[in-house]
Amino acid sequence: MDKAIVDLCWPLARLGEGIEELARQAGLSPESRNRIAPEPLQQQDIADLSRWIEWASDRLALEAEPIETPVSQFGQLLRNVSPAVLQVKTGEESQFLLLLKLKFGKLLLIGPDLQVHRCSVDMLRAAICEPFEIPISAEIDHLLQLANVPKQQWQQVRAVMVRERLAGQRIRGCWLLRLPPTTGFWRQLSQAHLPRRALLMVTVFMLLYGMEMAGWALIGQAALNGRLDFGWLTAWVLLVLSLIPLHLLGGWLDSMFALDMGRILKKRLLAGALRMDLQSVKHQGAGQFLGRVMESQALESLALNGGFSVVVATVELVFAGFILAYGAGGQLHLLLLTGWLALTLALVWRYFKRLQEWTLMRLDMTHELVERMVGHRTRLAQESATRRNAEEDQTVQEYLNASKGLDGAITPIIGGLSRGWLIIGLIGLAPAFISGASSASALAISLGGILLANRALSGATGGLAALARAGIAWTQVSALFHSGSKKPANEAFLTAAQIAGASTTHVTTKLIDASDLVFRYQPQSDPVLRGVNISIYKGERILLEGSSGGGKSTLASLLVGLRKPDSGLLLLNGLDSHTLGESWHSLATEAPQFHENHILTGTLAFNLLMGRQWPASEGDIQEAHALCVDLGLGELLERMPSGMMQMVGETGWQLSHGERSRIFLARALLQNTQLTILDESFAALDPESLEKCLNCAFERAQTLLVIAHP
């Protein structure tokens, strides 16, 4: 490896300091004083590197996204991924490069001397791809010799051959540092320079209107003074032409702003949706969520378009106010314009209230519709035909009435306000016109002001109506937005051995230790679980029986960390949920009951291996295939034209009840966790399949808890 690159490498022991420096120089963590420096990882724990980098970044209120790419595309990756941490293998040791950014075609790297150094993309690419390329280069050179390729073409041909040979190999060991979507929204906006861009946008539009008005003043004055010759016209045309690049700049700034704002907002809402507590998700139902998704899309487009129109209209109104004040109408015109604006706001408020009522009704209808669609078969089979549509007419009638009210509120806003202002503006000009006291130029200025205010009002009314709709959408998605914020982790880093309860200082054979657990679904309701004590030792096979509704599935969800107990102590490998954090899920998993488990639309392989790294390795796919055969699904796999890559789910191959239940079982077993809970996973199986599946579970699960009604 090039000596210049070796000098830029950071040792593992200083990586925490390096990440902190990288984040600081990349402007990702301005408030460095309040952060806690992550403890370094030791070289012997290198297997935990990826988790450690993610944990250390979390400590700095950042997110480290692991990125992998085919070797052939690594150069491209280097150009696009920054700031990033890159792993470099130097002998047995792992060292690291800190990539700050790409500037004028060169990469900027932070060295251990804390200085920024420049380096070419090719040089860095060669250094990191070396371990992949060296083993095959001798063989390729031999081939080139045999093929009598002229020496001067070797470099070129070798590069192509290396690329071809390494096409299937992927490089790991690259982590992109960025602000997580859970960071404060304002900080994300400033990081993307959005406030600055908004200010620039307003300035461009102010300039645009200033110039536009100057143009009209120029031509108007020349016409009124009778000096409209070729020179004046040329000056006017030049002014108008110079508006074109400004218009383009304004449009570009506007779309870039909208894109970035939309991206940040979407990421935040998605993060919120994924972090929502299981209970509230269940409580709201699929229909409500569908409604929310629709509202979140509306929020983005309406808030941006509406907000932008209102800003532009405000600029126009300020200019119109100035012009009117200087015109023949003077104070009277200003007064009329203020009154008209007040009327506009009042009408928009009325529209907002009616829209609120209408939206709630629409969301309820969406919810009901989804529920009816889901339960359609049941209704056809069970519900009396006469009752089936009984309530629909009344609901639709109420919805129609609300829609009529909404139309009544929007019509004057869209159609009437700007046109009405034209009439009011002209009436305001009448006294000056009739009395003849004002000059022709003052009348012309007033007329220009009225027209500009008319344009502003039509933009403002559309914009305000869109903002009102965005406001309603916000009330629907604000919970998602707020649940997307999170504080950085405070827990100490745990190595894989510590999590597994097998580190040198802490060895435990007790996998689950629960005492006095209490859980209730609603704060005011009776507990479903009360005073539960249970100990599960590693390697045990346990059958959990009990009366229906006794709380077995609820207990399972506590043990796999999907729910938290209201009180009591629950330890996994001697560690509580606060200490283990997300790692709880890598230790304990369950195959939930049939009605709570799903085959997702995707390949069979994805459905089986979704708990592992995706895209899956060849080895993972073979393991999943072998397990399916053990569970008696071999014949099904043979029938499927694409085998493991067969599309399944709603729109794919329709699996039978028993097939699904075996895929759910395989999915849980393939996670290879220390504790596997199977919640009534065998209910749909015939005795022969049941025996096969049970044997498989006994063989594969490290510790097994089976919930069943034998």
Ligand SMILES: Nc1ncnc2c1ncn2[C@@H]1O[C@H](COP(=O)(O)OP(=O)(O)OP(=O)(O)O)[C@@H](O)[C@H]1O
């Ligand atoms: N969201 C909820 N709100 C209130 N009560 C709930 C909720 N979910 C479940 N319960 C109640 O909690 C109790 C325990 O349910 P759980 O599903 O854990 O029982 P179970 O022992 O697994 O039953 P089964 O053997 O019938 O599957 C039941 O009485 C159930 O009605």
